[in-house]
Amino acid sequence: MDTIKIGIIGAGRIGRVHAENIVRFVPEMEIKTVADPYMGEEAAELLRRLGVPNIAGDADAILTDPEIRAVVVCSPTDLHAEYAIRSARAGKDVFVEKPVDYRIERVKEVIDAAKKAGVKLQVGFNRRFDHNHRAVYEAVQAGKVGRVNLVKISSRDPEPPSIGYVRVSGGIFYDMMIHDFDMARFLAGSEVAEVFAYGGVLVDPAIGEAGDVDTAVVTLKFDNGAMGVIDNSRRAVYGYDQRVEVFGSEGAVMDVNDTPDNAVFYGADGTVSGTCYKVMWDRYTGAFAAEQRAFADAVINNTEPQVTGEDGLRSILIAAAAAKSLREGRPVGMSEVG
Amino acid sequence: MDTIKIGIIGAGRIGRVHAENIVRFVPEMEIKTVADPYMGEEAAELLRRLGVPNIAGDADAILTDPEIRAVVVCSPTDLHAEYAIRSARAGKDVFVEKPVDYRIERVKEVIDAAKKAGVKLQVGFNRRFDHNHRAVYEAVQAGKVGRVNLVKISSRDPEPPSIGYVRVSGGIFYDMMIHDFDMARFLAGSEVAEVFAYGGVLVDPAIGEAGDVDTAVVTLKFDNGAMGVIDNSRRAVYGYDQRVEVFGSEGAVMDVNDTPDNAVFYGADGTVSGTCYKVMWDRYTGAFAAEQRAFADAVINNTEPQVTGEDGLRSILIAAAAAKSLREGRPVGMSEVG
């Protein structure tokens, strides 16, 4: 088996999740260095336990290391583009967390940099690798539902992020529904042509004061005539609720949420089964591992990544259209944000 | 037990379904007369078997019979209003099939006629009485989901109606989604403020040629800030697919489709269970019976019907707004169609 040495930029929550999954499940990748200027003791301890040999404060420890062939960018969002571009220019294949950036121009710069450098660029839409959503995708690809008429996606988080995060994230369309925009394109097999958004502040007034909505319903029209609908809520008391459904001329395929166990209790007052996962890393453990395996595969076998920079750009464009639609109270065509 | 004598105008499919259910399940109502100018031998035979004593060609046999206290109007749609008004003026309580009419003025005339005559007026939104949808409604009413944030409704039929029907029915919003507009109001506990519709011809080009769409996604904004989404398709190869979901601050409640049986086969190639119902009368048997029991209850105990003329009017207004939204490619406020 071919193996490669990689570096991870950023040792925050998602960086550590990737580190742990790569060590456990991606034997083809060996983490040589993790760099983070603000690395805490807890992170350092975890990385040592995982056997990561180098811990650095500066990303240059990775970017200038000729042994390191690929970089996983897990920095704060506003540095995603910078590190992706620098990694590409250093000739390293790049995995960059989503969103690449919420400025469209900046995303294009990342794509260009990768293209010029001739390196791989994979964007972190982990949900494409979830076993359930993937099974839905594969059923659609296998033609089971025939022509796709409708894609429905529910995506609700257990708790809103901090108000501080809401203020800088770009808002619900950029930091949350972005996953669903990507999923919608992935499942529909067609590009979005037009978007219409409803949104409201139903969960927490502070989110409204921060200039965002916390609940949104977005309908999509695809180039091929199919339609889509996505609903998001910042708070579902019962945990991560992320379901997809594709309806077509030959049937429908849909998934439900995984639960920590499937024991069912039949009692005098009702039949009770477990709630959904309440921690994202539990909900998508397998997906995070699978997306890194896919990245390793693209790097080692020199194949197109399963989620490209173009995919990252498209989802940002849809987010921009949705935000504009909500602001202006009308459907917005993709050409308006292109 | 108090019992009342009733008459049924119209012995088409829905008239016969009501007759059969009333005889079987509504002992408080005794069908004295069924009138239909085009009554076929099959219908007459069924009615005889059900013990209906009088079969008439002319609705006057019902409208002028002082013994008959209530009328169930199952005529062709374009005569609903006329028979409802004549029944009301004759001092009889009225159950009228949906849609009351697709002309808003006409619906108001029916409501006025009933009000003036001081008779009950119940509209045939049978789905409110479905055991599953009703259980969702009751959970919402009981406060289980807390504040309602989102209502989602899927409604797909096994087969499109005839093109002839499409041409005169008023279109998908009036003859099909009308049920879902009513269900959305019923579940949300709030009136619709604004509507946005996407639609397309994805099932059968002939439907498009007849001036209608066969697939539609409509998003709703309610007065209380909640949002809703309804999807309709004229053809789901797997049968009647009608599911509702209400999501709120304290949880979500949703139902799935009933199936003829719940046996499950585990075989080498997969786990297979039964398809949905493919005949509406099988899917909603219990609901049709329950709505007639509710009508009997309102008549006998002099209580407000569970589905009023106002409910009939509101759903027509939403259909009008949806149709306008689709035509004009923009969200339409309810005040525009009021």
Add this chain to the structure above:
Amino acid sequence: MDTIKIGIIGAGRIGRVHAENIVRFVPEMEIKTVADPYMGEEAAELLRRLGVPNIAGDADAILTDPEIRAVVVCSPTDLHAEYAIRSARAGKDVFVEKPVDYRIERVKEVIDAAKKAGVKLQVGFNRRFDHNHRAVYEAVQAGKVGRVNLVKISSRDPEPPSIGYVRVSGGIFYDMMIHDFDMARFLAGSEVAEVFAYGGVLVDPAIGEAGDVDTAVVTLKFDNGAMGVIDNSRRAVYGYDQRVEVFGSEGAVMDVNDTPDNAVFYGADGTVSGTCYKVMWDRYTGAFAAEQRAFADAVINNTEPQVTGEDGLRSILIAAAAAKSLREGRPVGMSEVG
């Protein structure tokens, strides 16, 4: 459509259930007379409401009426055989509730009487007609599970019967598991060869004092080598729990319990759906109707009933073997009770 006039002997709970179902769902049968020496006012009122023309105290009103072609015997259990025999001798087709009798000889006399008189004899194993169990049976008959290796049946009641009933019913094997013995034969497609029973008093000590057990597990060996297992409990706090499973060389087919509705609530503390039915007439409404339709069919079309006197006898023999096994603490071959 051919129709026949019938009489019902016994207007207790099950007699009234049959009367109601026949009026509602079996148009081929017309109830002319219901006879019960202890008919209460409530029963009489129900029968009048159902349009039954004659209410009698003495079964002779049925047995001597040449217009009546078939008799439904719903008397107390100890009179089942007597009325079945008298009906047969009067030349009338017979539907008799289960158990025919718990004395083997007496059951044989009923079978003989029907044979001699050349009349139909159907025994009231209603569960064979339940939509779910029937779907399992049909999958097995269609060869889906291949060769049958194992039949598993759970059967638990919401509440024990009265101690008075327990004392005279013959015990759990005769009054409760009898249904499951019949179901086991029905599903296995083979006769029982040997029986082993475990039983205990885990629900109510008074049942033990009355000489019975309230919880039992019986394993079966079939002539064809397949095995079976049945568990019974007199009390399941969550309602009627009656599930069957057939496992074979090509797969398994099983059913679950119907519930009054299928709404599911997702809350912070778990996912909750409805409990099983707690009233037998609700659980088996459709089955009671279907068994009477099947009886009408056998009578009118002169076909073999779907549940014969022989079926009634076999289940009694298995009950006798199970009771003997429990008493003697060893497996009992069917030849020992033959």
Add this chain to the structure above:
Amino acid sequence: MDTIKIGIIGAGRIGRVHAENIVRFVPEMEIKTVADPYMGEEAAELLRRLGVPNIAGDADAILTDPEIRAVVVCSPTDLHAEYAIRSARAGKDVFVEKPVDYRIERVKEVIDAAKKAGVKLQVGFNRRFDHNHRAVYEAVQAGKVGRVNLVKISSRDPEPPSIGYVRVSGGIFYDMMIHDFDMARFLAGSEVAEVFAYGGVLVDPAIGEAGDVDTAVVTLKFDNGAMGVIDNSRRAVYGYDQRVEVFGSEGAVMDVNDTPDNAVFYGADGTVSGTCYKVMWDRYTGAFAAEQRAFADAVINNTEPQVTGEDGLRSILIAAAAAKSLREGRPVGMSEVG
């Protein structure tokens, strides 16, 4: 975090599964040496990849290494006892795969050796650690089902083992149902008092010729009066089918099988979801990891292992009773095999 160095004896399938899971999921244990006299290149390659520093032919490399504190015994079954005893005598805590041995005396010797040496002894009943079975167990322990009346276990494998294995394994009760005997005790919270077994050759005649059965139903009577039933089949075409159910005075709790994904396809011919797992290592991945974490926990924190030598002995005794019951065609009390 405290960590310990361990050795693994045996690098066959289960040894490699443990090695992989320990490296991935049990950071508290560091595998220093894996010993196997017949280690193949594939195994060695895997171990190298997992970072195991020493690969040995002889178990002495482990047993005489003072740095190694605990041993995981994954040798062929007939050497389990020997290596367990030698490990104990060397003062090392022992995890031994099930069955410890199928000779009762030999199992007792292992228990004695561990006791004398004052080391931990954990037996490899991995299913106790499965997330679903564990959730059932915890519901029972939490008192949700009240007093336990009945335990039901289904356990069916996708394919029979080789005939060579059947010939030496001790038979279905020792190599397969042993898991279920342990599970039954675990769930019932009571010891088995008596056993009755039915068995047959329904899957493959060669298994019968090798002196074993391939299908068995065993009923159990527990000391506390509860009953149990276990069914086993050597072949379920739909994959691993392992379900447990506990029924008691306050309700029932049961689980179903996990599937690789939960996508469901609704098509014209039925509703299809995925089959069960067909590879044991996939079905019980989490359980294998959890049992090693539990072992590490017992070793490091000096607590009683969750599955003791006594547990290993009890299940062997029940297997002996079941085998005797099948041979002699009668229930066998545990005192007869003690």
